Amino acid sequence: MALEQQGQPEEALLHYDSAIALMPELARAHFNRGTILLDRGDAQEALAAFTKAVQYKPDSAGAHFNLGAAYARLDRDEAAVSAYRQALALKPDFAEAEMALGAALEEQGHDQEAIKSYRRVLEIEPGYAEAQDKLAYLLMRLDQFDEAAACFRQILVRDPHNVNALNSLGLLLNIKGQFHEAVSQYRLAVKLKPDFLAAHGNLGNVLMDLHQFGDAAASYHRVLELNPDSADAYNNIGSAFKDLGDLGKALVSYRKAMTLRPELAVAHSNLLMVQNYLSEQPPEELFEEARRFGETVARLAPPFEPLHNSPMPDRCLRVGFVSADLSAHPVGYFVESILAALSAGTAGRLELFAYSNSSQSDEVTERIKSHLRGWHPVHDRSDASLVQQIRDDRIDILIDLSGHTGGNRLPVFAARPAPVQISWLGYFATTGVAAIDYLIADPWTLPAHLEGQFTEKILRLPQTRLCFTAPTLDLGTAALPALANGYITFACFNALPKMNDAVVALWARILHAVPGSRLHLMASQLNEASNRQTTLERFTAHGIEPARLLIQGPVPRAKYLQTYHRVDIALDPFPYTGGTTTVEALWMGVPVLTLEGNTFLSRQGVGLLMNAGLPEWVATDADDYVKRAVAHAGDLQRLSVLRAGLRSQVLASPIFDAPRFARHFEIALRDVWHKWCGQNTSQFSAPPHIEEARNGKI
Secondary structure (H helix, E strand, O other), X not given: OHHHHXXXXXXXXXXXXXXXXXXXXXXHXXXXXXXXXXXXXXXXXXXXXXXXXXXXXXXOHHHHHHHHHHHHHOOOHHHHHHHHHHHHHHOOOOHHHHHHHHHHHHHHOOHHHHHHHHHHHHHHOOOOHHHHHHHHHHHHHOOOHHHHHHHHHHXXXXXXXXXXXXXXXXXXXXXXXXHHHHHHHHHHHHHHOOOOHHHHHHHHHHHHHOOOHHHHHXXXXXXXXXOOOOHHHHHHHHHHHHHOOOHHHHHHHHHHHHHHOOOOHHHHHHHHHHHHHOOOOOHHHXXXXXXXXXXXXXXXXXXXXXXXXXXXXXXXXXXXXEEOOOOXXXXXXXXXXXXXXXXXXXXXXXXXXXXXXXXXXXXXXXXXXXXXXXXXXXXXXXXXXXXXXXXHOXXXXXEEOOOOOOOOOHHHHHOOOXXXXXXXXXXXXXXXXXXXXXXXXXXXXXXXXXXXXXXXXXXXXXXXXXXXXXXXXXXXXXXXXXXXXXXXXXXXXXXXXHOOHHHHHHHHHHHHHOOOOEEEEEOHHHHOHHHHHHHHHHHHOOOOOHHHEEEEOOOOHHHHHHHHHHOOEEEOOOOOOOOHHHHHHHHOOOOEEEEXXXXXXXXXXXXXXXHOOOHHHEEOOHHHHHHHHHHHHOOHHHHHHHHHHHHHHHHOOHXXXXXXXXXXXXXXXXXXXXXXOOOOHHHOOOOHHHHHHHOOOO
């Protein structure tokens, strides 16, 4: 041992070999020999030495521990676990063995057992840094956010300058919605380590959540200074530019990200989203861009064996929904009542599953969960892993609720994890993914002559493709504000990128044509001072005085809805028309004026207003839009009467009738399932409730 301690391990090894030759059962010599061999990377010989040490001294906890270490070095985790457990049986307070056991269990995927081991280490030695670190990161990976955050805080008590812990705590705080505290952690991390790429990027992300888009862009720019080839940073700064209103720079940034990493599907999706905001974007070009996206994800899709779903036409179907927005989000607001109606009305016919691509949840999430057979958080799952999960769940019909919006998992659909795949709800254009068979529409939003803009076949519901969940807030409507104000207040509470130059020009015409009228704008992007100033300047360029504009950033939902008490008429932007904002305005008694377009996206306002019984609020062209705005604004009596009864009118309409929508939805799913089964719908006997609905009896 003296030679070993003097830094002469090879000479020591020769002495141990000599000792073993003279006394083969000398456990200490085998043990020390194994330690040297393991240190120099000869795990196989070390294993043989520790095996001998254990053989000759079975009560040595250290020998069992080192035997486990040799097994672990050889990736024989099960044997390592057994050896560590034996060491702990001999010495229960052996912190190093408990630590190693936890690591081996984690390597095997036994996460809960690993957590117990790490906690036990900290009971034995409360300051054991490695155990704190391993426990914190494991809890974080398992979405046990509160406990993980507590662990990182303990690490920072021990080591206040631990930039990795600061960054990880920031991530957890961001997930929990504690954005300002997250910013503090990231700012300290980059102060301590100015070249900390991940912290700069994460700081940008949380600043985006806080609607501080200029500061977010600065953070992403810093990432690009440190790493000019970061495709993720170009994608992120593109999103910041979009929310700053610079769609040109956004498009350039997304294309740069795609050049650097062609397989970065999120950048391509973001590019497609921004193109939807452009009034001059030809539908044919948007279609071709989407088709290129589809070709890319198809080429990169992981290969899987053929599906083996049973082709029985009338059996219970397993239906899966994929979304990042099953929460207090427009998608969540639309889908909640539909899922409730499907769950209540389709027992034995449909089983509902959700794959949530988000780490955040809220009250809406919990209510949605209660209507489902299965719920899988998948935000940290790879595409291949998610495909396998969907296949394991034997999903028959898989429904994308995102399209190219944020958090989508379209590459998963390219691998076809389900026999029938559908896009619905969250997006109003083609996905471009050939493996998505259908897109759900209705007669108003997608006339037959527009079908050439889609790679999907069109599956039309008879009335509406959208059905909203009425807010649970105790909030009534108010009298027409123009009666007290003496002037008309127009408003738009849609996202600012929808307000393109053509929209501004047309709304300015309306303000000129309706003397004294005001325009109230609210959007998350208007939290940014530069956006507020730019918006004023855009209208000033058309001769509209700043005093006629009321511009504000986002507010909580209850206050946002109450703001409609101050609005007489809502104006729908184009070509990216409103969805949630339109339905919420109607629910608050405020009519919405929309402009009929020549794309699916630009006709969603048409679908909502026609189903709400308001055809006179649909304009056919720009001149008609101005004409109708002036006419409606000039008839306060009629506006007042409409406002008083509008909530009751829309609540009785198809866009709030979830049970009826659910029946139509189920029929559509069953019909496409029959097609997949290779049967014509006229060749089978459908359940009575479906047959009655087909015949118009329900």
